[in-house]
Structures are given as C-alpha cells and as structure tokens.
Amino acid sequence: MASTNDHPGEQAAQDPVKLIAIRDAPLSVDEIFRAVGDDAAGGTALFVGTVRNHDGGTDVDALGYACHPSAEDEMRRIAEKVAAEYPVRALAAVHRVGDLRVGDLAVVVGVSCPHRGEAFEACRKLIDDLKHEVPIWKHQKFSDGTEEWVGA
Secondary structure, eight states: OOOGGGSGGGSOOSSOEEEEEEESSOOOHHHHHHHTOOTTOSEEEEEEEEOOSEETTEEEEEEEEEEOTTHHHHHHHHHHHHHHHTTOSEEEEEEEOEEEOTTOEEEEEEEEESSHHHHHHHHHHHHHHHHHHSOEEEEEEETTSOEEEEEO
C-alpha cells in the first residue's frame, strides 16, 4: 500500500492560484470560500480584514485605500510564492480600494490545503506578505482632525 503522502490530494495542485484581484466594490467572503473549495482539501483557512473604528489609540472617522498599478501583479507574485512553499490546493486574495466605512471588508484571503495546519500557516504567510509587500496604501482620517498614510 502506498504511503498517504503519495496520494495526489496530499500534493499541491498544478494551478492553485484561483483568484487575485483589487476591486473598488464591496468584497465577499463567500466568493473567496467558493474559489478555494477543493475536494482534496481537509483544511481551509480564511482571513478577513475589516475597517476598525480606531488606530493607535485615536478614533478613525474615515479611511480609504489606494494602490500602485503594479499592486495586483505583486499580489499574484506573493500568492505564487506561498503556493510554492506549502501544499496549496487553492488560494485566493482580493483587496478593496477606494473609500470604506467602519466595518467594511478591506481584504479577504483564503487558502485550502490537505491539512488544517498547512492551511493556517499558508493563509497567515499570504496575508502577512501581502500587507508588507504589496503597494497598497491606507489613508486614515482621525476624529481629532489629523490624517495618516500607512502601507507597503
């Protein structure tokens, strides 16, 4: 009998990057969950980044995201890198740009892998690298009248 690791479902998929996008419309967790669905995946991890009402101890009144024209290509590069490091069956990442309100979804990423531990690790690597490397900038307007740009 072959070892469990020899089963094709235990390996990364041939083309696991299913969806990469930057959008100026509201995001859908369901869309990402459907995009990373895979019958060989025993674990699916999703991360949903939302706009919060504060940052650094100051109330946030408004927030907007802007990106460089290369941002989507950078997202794909990072997604492919994560897919090469983990046995990813499917991966998706979508980031929103434009003006957002408190509670709006800013980014949704998902990864499915044969096992939960791999899915958690790959999902965390994906969102951490996207946050640090993709040229997307957050413009926060605080209730005290100050403003701040934050981003990669």
